[in-house]
Amino acid sequence: MRRSVLSNFCLLLAVSLIVLTGYGGASSAPSPVEIRVGLLFPLTGAFGFLGTEQHRGAKMALDMVNAKGGVLGTKIQMITADSKSDPQIAASETQRLIDQNQVPIILGSYASALSTSASTIAERNRVVFWEVGAVANELTQRGYKYFFRSVGNATTYAEADVDFLSRVVAPALKKPLQAIRVAVVHENGPFGTSVADSLVKLLDKQGIKPVSRESYPANATDLTSLVLKLKAARPDVVFLTPLVADALLFWQTAQDQDFNVPVLVGSAGISSPAFQERFGNRGVEGVFDVEPPSAAGLNPRGLDPSVAEALRSFLVTYAKEYNRAALIHAGLGFNGAWIVATDVLPRAVRASGGKLTPDVIRQAALATDINDKDSILGYGVKFAPNGDDERGKAFIMQWRNGNLVVVWPEALARMTPVVPMPTWDQRR
Amino acid sequence: MFVQTVLSGLVLGGVYALVAAGLSLIFGVMRLINFAHGQFLMLGMYMAYWLHVLFGWNVYATGLVVVPAMFALGWATQVLLIRPIRGSNPSAYLLTTFGLALALENLAAIAWTRDPRAVSLRYGRLVLGDIRLTTPGLVALLGSAVAIAALYAFLRYTRLGTAVRATAQNPISAELAGIDIKLINALTFAVGTALVGIAAVLLVPTYYVFPEVGHIFTIIAFLVTVLGGLGNVGGSLLAGLLIGVFEGISGTYISVELARAITFGIFIAILFLRPTGLFGQQARV
Numbered sequence A: 001m002r003r004s005v006l007s008n009f010c011l012l013l014a015v016s017l018i019v020l021t022g023y024g025g026a027s028s029a030p031s032p033v034e035i036r037v038g039l040l041f042p043l044t045g046a047f048g049f050l051g052t053e054q055h056r057g058a059k060m061a062l063d064m065v066n067a068k069g070g071v072l073g074t075k076i077q078m079i080t081a082d083s084k085s086d087p088q089i090a091a092s093e094t095q096r097l098i099d100q101n102q103v104p105i106i107l108g109s110y111a112s113a114l115s116t117s118a119s120t121i122a123e124r125n126r127v128v129f130w131e132v133g134a135v136a137n138e139l140t141q142r143g144y145k146y147f148f149r150s151v152g153n154a155t156t157y158a159e160a161d162v163d164f165l166s167r168v169v170a171p172a173l174k175k176p177l178q179a180i181r182v183a184v185v186h187e188n189g190p191f192g193t194s195v196a197d198s199l200v201k202l203l204d205k206q207g208i209k210p211v212s213r214e215s216y217p218a219n220a221t222d223l224t225s226l227v228l229k230l231k232a233a234r235p236d237v238v239f240l241t242p243l244v245a246d247a248l249l250f251w252q253t254a255q256d257q258d259f260n261v262p263v264l265v266g267s268a269g270i271s272s273p274a275f276q277e278r279f280g281n282r283g284v285e286g287v288f289d290v291e292p293p294s295a296a297g298l299n300p301r302g303l304d305p306s307v308a309e310a311l312r313s314f315l316v317t318y319a320k321e322y323n324r325a326a327l328i329h330a331g332l333g334f335n336g337a338w339i340v341a342t343d344v345l346p347r348a349v350r351a352s353g354g355k356l357t358p359d360v361i362r363q364a365a366l367a368t369d370i371n372d373k374d375s376i377l378g379y380g381v382k383f384a385p386n387g388d389d390e391r392g393k394a395f396i397m398q399w400r401n402g403n404l405v406v407v408w409p410e411a412l413a414r415m416t417p418v419v420p421m422p423t424w425d426q427r428r
Numbered sequence B: 001m002f003v004q005t006v007l008s009g010l011v012l013g014g015v016y017a018l019v020a021a022g023l024s025l026i027f028g029v030m031r032l033i034n035f036a037h038g039q040f041l042m043l044g045m046y047m048a049y050w051l052h053v054l055f056g057w058n059v060y061a062t063g064l065v066v067v068p069a070m071f072a073l074g075w076a077t078q079v080l081l082i083r084p085i086r087g088s089n090p091s092a093y094l095l096t097t098f099g100l101a102l103a104l105e106n107l108a109a110i111a112w113t114r115d116p117r118a119v120s121l122r123y124g125r126l127v128l129g130d131i132r133l134t135t136p137g138l139v140a141l142l143g144s145a146v147a148i149a150a151l152y153a154f155l156r157y158t159r160l161g162t163a164v165r166a167t168a169q170n171p172i173s174a175e176l177a178g179i180d181i182k183l184i185n186a187l188t189f190a191v192g193t194a195l196v197g198i199a200a201v202l203l204v205p206t207y208y209v210f211p212e213v214g215h216i217f218t219i220i221a222f223l224v225t226v227l228g229g230l231g232n233v234g235g236s237l238l239a240g241l242l243i244g245v246f247e248g249i250s251g252t253y254i255s256v257e258l259a260r261a262i263t264f265g266i267f268i269a270i271l272f273l274r275p276t277g278l279f280g281q282q283a284r285v
Helices: A002-022 A048-067 A087-101 A112-124 A154-173 A190-205 A224-233 A245-256 A273-284 A305-322 A328-352 A358-366 B002-030 B037-055 B063-085 B091-112 B135-157 B159-169 B171-176 B181-203 B213-227 B233-254 B259-273
Strands: A035-041 A076-082 A105-108 A128-131 A147-149 A182-187 A212-216 A237-241 A263-266 A288-291 A395-400 A403-408 B125-128 B131-134
Touching: A035 A048, A035 A087, A035 A328, A048 A076, A048 A305, A048 A328, A076 A087, A087 A105, A087 A112, A105 A112, A105 A328, A112 A128, A112 A147, A112 A190, A128 A328, A128 A358, A154 A190, A154 A237, A154 A263, A154 A288, A154 A395, A154 A403, A182 A190, A182 A224, A190 A212, A190 A237, A212 A224, A224 A245, A224 B002, A224 B233, A245 A273, A273 A395, A305 A328, A328 A358, B002 B037, B002 B131, B002 B135, B002 B159, B002 B181, B002 B213, B002 B233, B037 B063, B037 B091, B037 B181, B037 B213, B063 B091, B063 B181, B091 B213, B125 B135, B131 B135, B135 B159, B135 B181, B135 B233, B159 B171, B159 B181, B171 B181, B213 B233, B213 B259, B233 B259
Parallel strands: A035 A076, A035 A105, A105 A128, A128 A147, A182 A212, A182 A237, A237 A263, A263 A288
Antiparallel strands: A288 A395, A395 A403, B125 B131
């Protein structure tokens, strides 16, 4: 009887001590919580060039936060995995990050095709998948609870396109909107198809029927047929939604075949530094792009001063370390990771009570509420129940003198748009 | 638009024909399907790429190194991999070359990653009204034609070439007539691979180079070889050009996405009507 009272008392004491130290919270010594973040990007393969940019941006954000002491005093442990531009490898690497490294959150993944397979694995394992760059609408139509994306979806691209078409292009070409000849060209994967579908739907609402709608496989080795068809259709505007290598191939073929069009609005590879490096300043002059704003090309005048300073610091550090400007993809990586590290994770750690689980992070993500002016890329973040960023927006950029600058809408624009683009003869 | 489509189709078709000629030759003489044919093309392309990027060589000048190197590679492959399994189970050849294909592709991916690489060349074009022919396109067209003509001349007018044809016709009689079959087999494989080396150099100016680039060329080479009649080098040329033009026309007039599928469909239809290909002969027993 005495023995059991003693052992009960000891047990009670031990449990109390554990409970009391566990509820230390922010006011106690630095939290013993471990913060592990997985980074899944295509560092090699067909998307390698832009996947690397996005990874660099994300890593830089996390490094910067760690340099200031980490999240509430705890450094973030980063584990990087290369999805090699292959959806199957993306899936297996996601599983590996979850099993071997026990990450509660994964930042990724650049491409819609990769995101689809990787986030499926994450959802199955109830791990948060924070998408920084892939925009296909279907990613948030699956009823997933652990999927979030800090970027506007494909519909935002279509909205920006149509807005630009009606407010800038039609007046500049001195044609009524319904008379504009529009061609919609896209790679036939989830990204290209999602953007093209959204675009055609919105154009239809304006009474515009495209004179040409073409899809092609992103790994096509020859696009001569495509360009010849477009030439025959004589469009005023081509909306091109490519991936990486095919974007360059398209432009090269357009040059070879002397395909001239007053306005080309591209995406993905068209906004890549490799595009400018391959064709030179004159070769890319005037080409438009629709995407979230380019970090180095946006006008920060509307941003909160501290946020503008963080952006400036990022741009300078990135340029110095990688010898090229941080454009769209590096900016998206940075923005997503920055929000996770400076907004979501602190909230999650405070609520976690010692163990950072995916569910705690998920709750913290749902509470995210950042305004446009408080966000580095000029568009805020607040998640709809399906994981889409309600405040996500796309912008129109233009290559001017080798720089990719935002030209529309005016809120973030650095320059006014120039329509039409130079012809190939004028580029020589 | 039609003329341009056909012209662009001919340029591509010429390269298809060149790749297929090598495959057809190898099959004709040794009754061997080389599954690694496309991967040899990939290696040739990487070789040309690196010589250009690392040492600044003119892309076409790299052929001076690439073609002999591919010749040697082909010879070595036949002697070290093919010859030792001669006489065993017929599927052994299939598996060996298939295994070689896998090995080469993955080794390339490890060595050079799967990033697609392109040489950035400034090149000119010929402009005739609405028609445009880029310089690399013209060179590819002429290069393929010359290479295939040279192959034909070799087979028809030289002693060695005649020995190759004799071996293709009947290996046993050829051996009895005093022809060194071992030498002829190695030579054939080497020549077939050298042709692929020429194709590689012609492709590099305008094509991306990456480990998987061999796949589609292997498949198309099979298609062209069968369409032209197995073992018929001249047939391969015509079949290659035909396939190239078909693909172009399907793409421009029907659908870019379905161009290849349509071409393959036409191939199936032709085989249905003529199982030995357009120019092939009945199988010899």
